[in-house]
Amino acid sequence: MDGKILIVDDVATNRILLKVRLHAAHYCPMQAATGAEALRLLRSESFDLVLLDLILPDLTGIDVLRRLRADPATANLPVIVLTATSRPEDRLAALAAGADDVFAKPTDTQLLLSRIRNLLRDRQKLSDLCDSGDTALLGLSEAAAGFESPGVIGLIASRPEAALHLRHALQPHCSDRLLTLTPDQAIGDGMAPPVPADIFLIDGAPPLADGGRALMSDLLSRTATRQAGVCLLAQAALPARDAAMAFDLGASDVLHAEHPPRELALRLRAAMRRKRYTDRLLLSLQDGLRHAVFDPVTGLHNRRYALARLQALLRQPGPLAVIMADLDMFKSVNDRFGHAAGDHVLTEVGRRLSAHLGQSDVLARFGGEEFLILLPEEDMTRAQATAETLCRALAETPIPLPGGQGALTVTASFGLACRDALPAPGTNSVAISGETLLAEADCALMQAKAQGRNTVRADTRRRA
Amino acid sequence: MDGKILIVDDVATNRILLKVRLHAAHYCPMQAATGAEALRLLRSESFDLVLLDLILPDLTGIDVLRRLRADPATANLPVIVLTATSRPEDRLAALAAGADDVFAKPTDTQLLLSRIRNLLRDRQKLSDLCDSGDTALLGLSEAAAGFESPGVIGLIASRPEAALHLRHALQPHCSDRLLTLTPDQAIGDGMAPPVPADIFLIDGAPPLADGGRALMSDLLSRTATRQAGVCLLAQAALPARDAAMAFDLGASDVLHAEHPPRELALRLRAAMRRKRYTDRLLLSLQDGLRHAVFDPVTGLHNRRYALARLQALLRQPGPLAVIMADLDMFKSVNDRFGHAAGDHVLTEVGRRLSAHLGQSDVLARFGGEEFLILLPEEDMTRAQATAETLCRALAETPIPLPGGQGALTVTASFGLACRDALPAPGTNSVAISGETLLAEADCALMQAKAQGRNTVRADTRRRA
Numbered sequence: 041m042d043g044k045i046l047i048v049d050d051v052a053t054n055r056i057l058l059k060v061r062l063h064a065a066h067y068c069p070m071q072a073a074t075g076a077e078a079l080r081l082l083r084s085e086s087f088d089l090v091l092l093d094l095i096l097p098d099l100t101g102i103d104v105l106r107r108l109r110a111d112p113a114t115a116n117l118p119v120i121v122l123t124a125t126s127r128p129e130d131r132l133a134a135l136a137a138g139a140d141d142v143f144a145k146p147t148d149t150q151l152l153l154s155r156i157r158n159l160l161r162d163r164q165k166l167s168d169l170c171d172s173g174d175t176a177l178l179g180l181s182e183a184a185a186g187f188e189s190p191g192v193i194g195l196i197a198s199r200p201e202a203a204l205h206l207r208h209a210l211q212p213h214c215s216d217r218l219l220t221l222t223p224d225q226a227i228g229d230g231m232a233p234p235v236p237a238d239i240f241l242i243d244g245a246p247p248l249a250d251g252g253r254a255l256m257s258d259l260l261s262r263t264a265t266r267q268a269g270v271c272l273l274a275q276a277a278l279p280a281r282d283a284a285m286a287f288d289l290g291a292s293d294v295l296h297a298e299h300p301p302r303e304l305a306l307r308l309r310a311a312m313r314r315k316r317y318t319d320r321l322l323l324s325l326q327d328g329l330r331h332a333v334f335d336p337v338t339g340l341h342n343r344r345y346a347l348a349r350l351q352a353l354l355r356q357p358g359p360l361a362v363i364m365a366d367l368d369m370f371k372s373v374n375d376r377f378g379h380a381a382g383d384h385v386l387t388e389v390g391r392r393l394s395a396h397l398g399q400s401d402v403l404a405r406f407g408g409e410e411f412l413i414l415l416p417e418e419d420m421t422r423a424q425a426t427a428e429t430l431c432r433a434l435a436e437t438p439i440p441l442p443g444g445q446g447a448l449t450v451t452a453s454f455g456l457a458c459r460d461a462l463p464a465p466g467t468n469s470v471a472i473s474g475e476t477l478l479a480e481a482d483c484a485l486m487q488a489k490a491q492g493r494n495t496v497r498a499d500t501r502r503r504a
Numbered sequence: 505m506d507g508k509i510l511i512v513d514d515v516a517t518n519r520i521l522l523k524v525r526l527h528a529a530h531y532c533p534m535q536a537a538t539g540a541e542a543l544r545l546l547r548s549e550s551f552d553l554v555l556l557d558l559i560l561p562d563l564t565g566i567d568v569l570r571r572l573r574a575d576p577a578t579a580n581l582p583v584i585v586l587t588a589t590s591r592p593e594d595r596l597a598a599l600a601a602g603a604d605d606v607f608a609k610p611t612d613t614q615l616l617l618s619r620i621r622n623l624l625r626d627r628q629k630l631s632d633l634c635d636s637g638d639t640a641l642l643g644l645s646e647a648a649a650g651f652e653s654p655g656v657i658g659l660i661a662s663r664p665e666a667a668l669h670l671r672h673a674l675q676p677h678c679s680d681r682l683l684t685l686t687p688d689q690a691i692g693d694g695m696a697p698p699v700p701a702d703i704f705l706i707d708g709a710p711p712l713a714d715g716g717r718a719l720m721s722d723l724l725s726r727t728a729t730r731q732a733g734v735c736l737l738a739q740a741a742l743p744a745r746d747a748a749m750a751f752d753l754g755a756s757d758v759l760h761a762e763h764p765p766r767e768l769a770l771r772l773r774a775a776m777r778r779k780r781y782t783d784r785l786l787l788s789l790q791d792g793l794r795h796a797v798f799d800p801v802t803g804l805h806n807r808r809y810a811l812a813r814l815q816a817l818l819r820q821p822g823p824l825a826v827i828m829a830d831l832d833m834f835k836s837v838n839d840r841f842g843h844a845a846g847d848h849v850l851t852e853v854g855r856r857l858s859a860h861l862g863q864s865d866v867l868a869r870f871g872g873e874e875f876l877i878l879l880p881e882e883d884m885t886r887a888q889a890t891a892e893t894l895c896r897a898l899a900e901t902p903i904p905l906p907g908g909q910g911a912l913t914v915t916a917s918f919g920l921a922c923r924d925a926l927p928a929p930g931t932n933s934v935a936i937s938g939e940t941l942l943a944e945a946d947c948a949l950m951q952a953k954a955q956g957r958n959t960v961r962a963d964t965r966r967r968a
Contacts, residue, residue: 253750
């Protein structure tokens with residue numbers, strides 16, 4: 041279910057009004073009239089966003105917000121607080137308790153809807169990747185918020201004194217590191233990486249074009265900065281239409297220079313909280329992807345990665361050598377010393393092979409005790425020399441076993457196949473497939489096994 | 505290197521002018537004066553985008569574009585064609601050859617920059633996930649464009665007759681399926697999934713607010729539609745500032761009603777091509793994530809997934825039972841019948857266990873011949889009954905071996921541990937950790953092994 045929004049308000053007409061507006065915008069609103077009912081619903085169902093009134097008959101909205109933030113299941117749920125007053129102390133209290141934004145009633149519908157889609161989009165842009173929506177799939181359960189260390193906030197202004205003024209005002213209310221930057225410094229010079237800020241605050245005062253919106257779009261499109269949250273600072277309250285546009289452009293918040301510095305700091309803090317949530321999501325996704333290409337025992341790349349790299353390397357024009365290596369009589373290691381010792385041997389073999397390979401070479405654990413090595417730009421002669429080196433590197437020095445079980449001499453047999461450099465474009469030639477190359481290396485490996493092991497054999501069919 | 509842009513133009517002053525503008529915007533421009541030089545650079549270096557003039561001294565820009573699209577390495581590279589004329593036939597030829605956009609010279613700098621960041625952002629939003637930037641890591645090399653089957657284009661207009669008129673005009677030039685939709689139908693009613701269009705074209709004519717930009721932002725924020733490309737159709741050429749804003753909001757293209765229908769169709773085709781590129785990227789990312797949580801041999805979830813789910817389930821208040829199952833004397837299966845037969849047995853065991861478990865239960869291959877089962881909401885009595893059922897399901901019927909090797913009776917030993925329902929909130933209680941629960945189940949499993957195998961034992965320490 042998409043866009044499930046909980047409306048918490050004690051006044052029935054308020055709830056109905058919001059419900060009608062959300063329904064017309066094709067969201068799926070539900071209602072709670074008391075704090076207790078809201079907390080009960082939040083525990084039993086899953087929502088995408090909460091619209092929370094501050095005045096409730098039982099608890100205060102602030103209490104509801106605090107409890108919701110203390111529960112790991114709802115700690116990162118977007119909450120927009122709606123207040124009947126526009127008193128600064130209400131806004132401050134709501135932001136301090138963890139609100140993502142505070143709107144005074146009556147709210148502008150277009151602005152509220154743009155803020156809702158802004159917060160939903162922010163939250164969901166990475167979760168698209170879990171097709172089942174099952175976040176445990178990402179080990180995300182592990183990625184709950186821990187200790188919140190200070191972050192880096194980049195204060196961007198065209199005039200350096202404006203950025204310094206901002207820093208001076210925010211400093212007493214911020215535990216984050218505050219950097220002052222010109223627009224050029226924030227974007228970076230294209231060569232050196234720009235300052236790795238978690239949040240940027242753009243002072244939209246002239247001469248900056250467009251109230252800073254173009255600069256914000258620029259930051260959100262650059263590799264080095266697009267994971268940052270970008271907040272705009274307007275000199276006065278923006279027309280609802282302009283603020284809505286800023287949210288649709290991806291602003292993490294729209295701040296007003298007339299707000300007290302403490303409110304600015306609290307809004308930056310909320311932006312920082314959201315940024316860290318998406319950071320954690322991104323990290324666990326990357327971690328998941330790493331697990332998909334690495335072998336957990338040896339830390340080497342796995343078969344899946346090696347096959348994808350082989351396909352990619354075959355598209356390049358240079359020569360390519362493939363070595364298939366299989367440990368000799370490895371089953372007896374597991375049988376005599378146990379699986380832990382066997383895993384230790386595999387890891388040490390991987391370490392030794394890797395020590396004799398270059399940066400552009402690929403080394404993978406291909407199966408149980410089988411390793412695949414891809415040598416771009418190596419022809420048969422050079423690849424044979426490399427394989428001989430690897431063979432000696434294993435056989436020469438015994439591998440110490442864990443737990444004082446002594447040391448063991450481990451050898452491997454090596455089978456080698458090679459694809460020559462591709463002929464010049466335009467020449468008719470049949471491309472050799474990865475499957476063929478692997479089969480040839482496997483065949484050479486079997487010859488090495490048959491001829492006494494601990495040796496290298498090359499596939500010679502195409503050289504005949 | 506971020507934002508590496510190749511400028512291809514035979515006139516030195518044009519190149520220098522563009523270079524200065526790109527450099528001022530913190531991109532990293534390079535230059536080519538001929539088609540041959542451009543193709544050579546594109547083969548030897550990696551670019552993020554190309555600005556291509558149509559008139560070159562050797563090849564035509566169209567030739568360069570066709571060759572670039574025919575090479576898998578550059579087939580999806582964004583290309584903006586710059587023409588000295590604004591003749592419709594030049595635009596059509598460039599779009600037909602695979603240009604992402606065509607700008608007449610002199611180009612508005614703000615508009616060109618917003619289109620550049622729009623195309624860069626579109627391309628890179630998913631590649632952030634590969635922290636090394638190594639796309640082979642994703643098996644992406646496999647995901648090269650194949651046969652381009654027709655897609656679905658949703659034509660959205662407030663007045664149904666306007667959408668029908670659009671469909672009538674586009675039909676002769678489009679091989680994609682064209683649907684006519686009202687804005688409400690495109691967003692969906694919140695319950696039923698909306699039409700799964702690949703591309704939406706929004707007719708921005710009144711009464712639609714904001715030239716369709718708000719509706720576009722809405723579509724780009726909804727789970728069901730945010731993977732689609734959204735194009736805006738303006739009634740007349742937009743001011744550069746408005747078109748730039750549309751690109752920064754994420755428009756896949758901005759079309760003009762005054763363009764010939766064939767140009768509209770070609771621009772929609774280019775949007776479709778970009779959409780399919782990100783689709784393939786998304787699919788290979790999801791595939792990578794699946795590999796991170798599934799065991800390739802049995803198709804069951806793996807240890808990593810099971811441990812994450814265990815942590816998540818321990819945070820829920822109900823009881824939780826954990827069963828550790830280990831096949832009895834499994835090594836002899838591999839030794840006698842080979843690894844292929846062993847894998848077949850593991851797969852069949854997984855199938856049988858899974859047939860007796862519910863949807864909310866978790867079954868994972870935990871190690872070599874070890875399976876972990878998590879039973880949410882089951883107490884010791886019920887979990888014991890479940891384990892007995894699983895034990896019988898294995899022992900009762902022999903497993904047929906592949907290759908006519910007969911059938912084999914395979915049994916397993918089961919160790920069981922349980923966490924009771926959590927006491928009411930507020931009560932002081934010590935939470936049991938996942939490690940403890942697993943160790944208890946493991947201990948019970950060892951008892952089952954010691955007591956003759958093919959049996960179930962429960963951890964009884966905390967019940968004493």
